[in-house]
Amino acid sequence: MKELKIELAQKLLLALKDFAGEKNLELSISIDDIMIETPPKPELGDVAFPMFPFARLLRMGPPQIAASMVSRLQEMGVDAEQAGPYVNARLDRSHAAGQTITRILQEGDTYGSNANYHGEKVMIEFSSPNTNKPLHLGHLRNNALGESVARVLKANGAQVRKVNLVNDRGVHICKSMLAYKELGDGDSPGKQGVKSDHFVGDYYVKYNEMASRDPDAEKRAQAMLNAWEAGDGETVDLWKTMNSWALEGLKETYERTGIHFDDIYYESNTYKLGREHVLKGLEDGVFFRDEEGTVWIDLEDIKLDKKVLLRKDGTSLYMTQDIGTAVSRHEDWPFERLIYVVAYEQNYHFRVLFHILKKLGFDWADKLYHLSYGMVNLPDGKMKSREGTVVDADKLLDELRDLALQEMTEKGRDQKIDDPQAVAEQVALGAIHYYLLQGTPSKDMVFNPAESLSFNGNTGPYLQYMGARISSMFRKYGKDLPSPESLDWKLLKEDEEWELVKLLASYPQAVEAAGTDYNPAHIASHLYELGKAFSRFYHEHPVLNCPDASLRDLRLYLAWAVKRVLMHGFHLINMPFLESM
Ligand code: ARG
Secondary structure (H helix, E strand, O other), X not given: OHHHHHHHHHHHHHHHHHHHHHOOXXXXXXXXXXXXXXXOOHHHOOEEEXXXXXXXXXXXXXXXXXXXXXXXXXXXXXXXXXXXXXXXXXXXXXXXXXHXXXXXXXXXXXXXXXXXXXXXXXXXXXXXXEOOOOOEHHHHHHHHHHHHHHHHHHHOOOEEEEEEEEEOOOHHHHHHHHHHHHXXXXXXXXXXXXXXXXXXXXHHHHHHHHHHXXXXXXXXHHHHHHHHHOOOHHHHHHHHHHHHHHHHHHHHHHHHOOOOOOEEEEHHHHHHHHHHHHHHHHHOOOOEEOOOOOXXXXXXXXXXXXXXXXXXXXXXXXXXXXXXXXXXHHHHOOOOEEEEEEEXXXXXHHHHHHHHHHHOOOHHHHHEEEEEEOOEEOOXXXXXXXXXXXXXXXXXXXXXXXXXXXXXXXXXXXXXXXXXXXXXXXXXXXXXXXXXXXXOOOOOEEOOHHHHHOOOOOOHHHXXXXXXXXXXXXXXXXXXXXXXXXXXXXXXXXXXXXXXXXXXHHHHHHHHHHHHHOOOHHHHHHHHHXXXXXXXXXHHOOOOOOXXXXXXXXXXXXXXXXXXXXXXXXXXXXXXXXXXX
């Protein structure tokens, strides 16, 4: 769309220069000096050019300039009109349709991508689970956002490295270990037939039950942490076993949801490095030690209280570990930007972390960015776990899949597809990823499972269905489309066709906007507009049954282009494209 509007601006530039030349005036302006606006109402045209910027140079009032430009543009065959000091113009629809479809054909599956980031090295951390619990609904939002922003940045020309940070040390990890040691009796996920991260999580629950009766449990967990830190063989072995169970289970959920990491960082590997840097900062006078031996940072300069960085027994805290993690990441892969996808509950943590790294003198500290997102809850009642707050991710995915399958069975669609169970799984993923990404990341949201699965409305399955419908149309057609040069785009005269062309042509701008704002919602809403426009078009006009074969082929081209854009966009929001459903 932008390109087509610039073509019009180019014509206006010619007209302006021409006009100035006739008046013997020097008009040294370039295409960048022409402001391209959108008229307040679509009936007024596709583009509005204000004439104010040229008034002084041309020594004329903007309305007079506008009038003269309109007649010149009309002579060049442009549909233009004056509106006071503005020149309103319309794009040539058939030209725009031809240009757009040809461009999509040429660019193929890269249509929508751009090189705006010029290969900038962006590291993005997301998910960041703890090894004492399985993933919950909040992680699903985190994963959806992290994976999608990573894909979007790549589509905007960045070199992206996706990393996870596993919290695998600390007293909470020792709690599930302690419960297993005291109650486990050689039990294993295999024996129980339980997904292995749930197996570990169950021991965390058991620890809490135990601790409510046994006031000594906390002390034993702390002693276990000390033993772990001292490298005690038996403790370390147990830790390794339980960690590998937890990680194996988490990996299954990532694979199931199309999430992939290039690298995984473990807090157990970076906390020592963090401590070293804190001790060095202490030497350099960046931090101070109190009489008891605790190391602090004074945050007065950013109007915050002081904060502990090393406990008096020398042990690290969350902040200390994060200092180490950041340093080792920059050593491993000197990023030009590091994005942390973490909920807004940790706004304070990241503000302080970035400040500390700057004070420690790391020149890359200003390249860190906290992509802070809001909470997600279920509507009251259904599907909440017994504890009332966390909703297990695996269970939620299973329930969504079952609901999707049930809906397919009720409508008899399960008879028409090979593997209804697999399709239901893909629909569930589309439903949840779309739903979680369609809102503003920073805002809290309610995830409504039934609503997310609805086949009409602003949902993933609605769009997946639109894609499948187009695919089925091409299966029926069963041939290759004729070469586009042989087509007369002037035959596309309907408003519904024009709406499609405009949305196809402006799709790359949605990808750009998502890349600048780190917000995949731009893509989700553009896809929804495209889906709705396709549905109106399909409803109003015959495609396969179009009596005129040339018009039929043109319409098929439009449908083909819609499918291309849907596929590109689906990939960016990690929503499966289904050929049939
Ligand atoms: N594991 C942490 C938690 O559950 C989140 C870690 C976020 N990332 C970071 N670099 N601090 O709260």
